[in-house]
Amino acid sequence: MKMTSLPGFRRLLLTASVAAFSASAVEAETLSMWVRESAADPGKLMVDLWNTSHDNKIELTAIPDSQMITKLATSVQAGNAPDLVSFDLIYMPDFMKAGFLTDVTDQLNADPHYANHIQAYKDIATYEGKIYGVGFTPDVSVLAWNKDLFKAAGLDPEKGPQTIAEVVEDARKIRALGGDTYGFWFSGACPGCNIFVTSPMMVAAGSKMLPKNGTDDALTGDGVKTVLEALKTMWDEGMIPANAETDTGANFVSAFTTGKIGIAGTGGFLISLMAREHPDFNYGLTVLPGVEAGQVSAFVGGDVVAIPAKGKNEAAAREFLTWVLSDDAQLNGLAKNSILTTRTDLADNEYTKGNDKVLTTAKALSVGYVPWVFHFADMVNSDSSPWIGMLQQAIFDGDVDGAITDARAAMLEIAGR
């Protein structure tokens, strides 16, 4: 009896062990994820979709944009980082260099969808041959024009400006409508807004913007001067509202949606915003132009998603990264909500068919640039950055050449640290 009962007891034990192990293996986990506040809406759409179809759930926390870097850096240093983080892609180089993120090279190289991932996201998330994240909720800069104002000014409402000179000409005609109708808008005290919508025009006109190190090229080419002079002309002639000089970004979008601005740089996010809040607004989108027709560029922005170093639920977090590139996430999470896909093979899909605006942003994404530099915050995004200093000195103070020279020297000093 003993001989027969012992194996039976062992089997029972084994069964119990396997059951216990299986239970723990399939036990759902709750992952923590941070997203910067300005990208929280699309981030939530993606996370909600994930949560409806996966056992492991994600709890999303929106972090104010200005606090994201500090919170992430200090949490990683304290060993208390979230399982996943979605942040402005422009900070990837600094974070990768600091060792704040988990290397996911093998996983992504083995993922067949990664080959179709937009190149700009691949580039910005790669450091010394290793990959640290994937594009999550993309955005790209474009030029918007108000079709009703174009029509009222005698311009072709179906054709947006194709060169910088046309931007100025069209803005002049719209301003001639008088009253509180203006030709152009830009947020003159917002460094981030302008690297997004103003720098692509300089790049389209052939300029190189930011230096990678202290001996690199910075603000080279005629494009920088051409764009600054165009903006200065529009400012001097009163085509831009007076409060643009001091706007720190609060009116970046709302100035255009008032219906009193003819042309403004904006982002692909405008499409879903307009559909939601101003469905009858008659506007068009085109790619940001350069000096000559056909010269175009854009700033590839948006968020990347990555796994902070020493995360507690790395395996489950990796599963999310794989899902982000899946058909389900790309089509039902992004495209269905009028957000661009981050996979080129899905750019043309059932949701974008016939939507000229989304197709324009897709085109912008394919021709866009993203600067791979360290110290981006200091060089560009800071309220005291040489980038915003150059814009203000050139456009509002009128010293275009001096502004470029000063900014170049300051950028090289920062890049050389």
Add this chain to the structure above:
Amino acid sequence: MVYVAPALLFVAVFVLWPLGHLIWLSFTAKSLMSGPDDAVAFVGFDNYARAFGDKNFWRAMTFTLTYTAYITPILLVLNLALALLVSKNTPLRRVTRTVVFLPVVIGLASSSLLWYWLFDQQVGLFNRLLVDMGVLSEPLVWFKKATTGQFAVIISVVWKVVGFGMILMVAGIQAVGNDVIEAAMIDGASAWKRVRRIIIPLAMRSIVLATLISAIGSMLAFDQFYLMSGGGPRGQTFTTVYWIYQSSFVRFELGYGAAQAVLLMIVITSGTAMQLWLSRKGQK
């Protein structure tokens, strides 16, 4: 000793340790972007030497001192005037005290955003009011110039904090004995004389306290300028704390930011000590 131990522990954990850490940090080249396992380099007084030669830091310090010099007397006069008007306990005065105190419970960031839009050139109601009253011929872009931008911030901060100083001074004024006031009235002292010769001297501790709190708060100004002026135009409205924030969390130089914070602490401590010494000297 046992009775004060909790207080000592609180001070040690929440004041002394952070202060010691700040001072230690100021002697290092610690970066916000240091990796978790990176060694921290000790740089001696390099950060202090750099701060002394940093014209942007001193421009921010000068601006902060100027801002404090403007707003402190304004608050002092308004606090005292309001406190004198509402110190007696009648129903109407109690309501007035509550109304004036209400903005104090609003967060400074919220009130700064509120005023940012009130000052807006296109949709701002404050601008509209001034135009309708004939004070301005057309809406003003307040933050186009450092002077008007600073003035706008002062208006918003005065609205926000005036109730706090008023309450402190009301407490001081109410502590003045009625018998003293009545005696002065019997002796024929006018209202102005009673205020100048009796109420102000006897409520001096509260007045000094309110002024000190106001001055220190102004020296530590950050939120209002960060949200309303963004340091502009051309970096002319960066306060010292704003500049420390830029160094520490935008340029990632925690060590350098800590050194600037220590220098600011020395300036504030010196100013406070001098203010206390002067008020004690005046009372003798």
